[in-house]
Amino acid sequence: MDQGRAPAVRIEGLWKQFGQQVAVAGVDLELPAGQFIGLVGPNGAGKTTTLSMVTGLLRPDSGRVEIGGHDVWSDPVAVKSRIGVLPEGLRLFERLSGRELLEYTGRLRGLPGDEVDRRATQLLDVLDLAVAQHKLVVDYSTGMRKKIGLAAALLHNPEVLFLDEPFEGVDPVSAQTIRGVLERYTASGATVVFSSHVMELVESLCSWVAVMAAGRIRAQGPLAEVRGAAASLQAAFLELVGAQRTASGDNLDWLGGGAR
Numbered sequence: 351m352d353q354g355r356a357p358a359v360r361i362e363g364l365w366k367q368f369g370q371q372v373a374v375a376g377v378d379l380e381l382p383a384g385q386f387i388g389l390v391g392p393n394g395a396g397k398t399t400t401l402s403m404v405t406g407l408l409r410p411d412s413g414r415v416e417i418g419g420h421d422v423w424s425d426p427v428a429v430k431s432r433i434g435v436l437p438e439g440l441r442l443f444e445r446l447s448g449r450e451l452l453e454y455t456g457r458l459r460g461l462p463g464d465e466v467d468r469r470a471t472q473l474l475d476v477l478d479l480a481v482a483q484h485k486l487v488v489d490y491s492t493g494m495r496k497k498i499g500l501a502a503a504l505l506h507n508p509e510v511l512f513l514d515e516p517f518e519g520v521d522p523v524s525a526q527t528i529r530g531v532l533e534r535y536t537a538s539g540a541t542v543v544f545s546s547h548v549m550e551l552v553e554s555l556c557s558w559v560a561v562m563a564a565g566r567i568r569a570q571g572p573l574a575e576v577r578g579a580a581a582s583l584q585a586a587f588l589e590l591v592g593a594q595r596t597a598s599g600d601n602l603d604w605l606g607g608g609a610r
């Protein structure tokens with residue numbers, strides 16, 4: 351970790367269950383500032399539940415989260431002014447145009463009108479949405495929705511940006527654009543935390559990773575450390591979450607081969 355710099359996010363003993371289902375089973379994490387951080391894990395590992403609690407969208411059963419030294423639940427205003435969030439299944443105001451959505455978000459964030467205009471124009475331009483800026487959000491494609499959601503999350507220049515599966519449904523050109531924006535953002539000292547189960551993506555983007563399975567953190571640290579001697583992050587991940595046994599589909603002896 352960057353010596354002398356406080357962690358961007360400090361998570362202690364985070365726990366959440368839904369009825370009998372334990373989704374997050376005591377997560378402790380210190381996410382270093384100024385890094386591109388990947389939270390990886392198989393389906394149902396608890397990534398979305400963790401990010402929802404960390405960003406103040408879901409109340410934990412127990413545990414604490416601090417962002418920039420402020421407690422997410424006792425000091426929500428200080429925290430929310432420092433973070434940007436692109437949640438899974440993002441809900442947007444569908445009857446606003448892309449530009450109106452940014453203007454609305456910027457004013458909610460307390461930015462002056464001319465500054466919102468300036469930032470919105472630049473973000474729409476960089477994210478290749480300038481042509482579609484007056485179209486209603488309801489008519490945006492999946493990738494365009496991700497991009498306008500990202501623009502809205504970045505508008506107030508947060509210290510930490512949380513992204514739940516930001517590249518899902520995004521074409522390679524848009525993915526490259528988003529990637530460029532995020533790399534520039536972290537290079538300036540900000541922190542990105544994103545969840546994904548696409549290992550190649552995490553490996554190519556992230557400097558620091560946390561591997562989650564069945565509600566627990568299985569490994570955390572700089573990418574090279576977590577990958578260890580394995581050939582790839584994917585190989586290290588399969589070893590960590592013990593997925594080799596079930597991955598081959600050997601039981602599906604009826605599948606293929608012509609017999610119906």
Ligand SMILES: Nc1ncnc2c1ncn2[C@@H]1O[C@H](COP(=O)(O)OP(=O)(O)OP(=O)(O)O)[C@@H](O)[C@H]1O
Nearest residue numbers: 368371373391392393394395396397398399400547
């Ligand atoms: N609102 C809810 N009610 C009941 N169970 C839930 C709820 N939200 C999540 N869960 C359960 O908690 C566990 C963790 O889910 P979560 O969505 O956090 O996983 P994830 O790692 O984000 O998965 P994925 O990669 O598939 O999105 C799962 O078993 C899920 O079924």
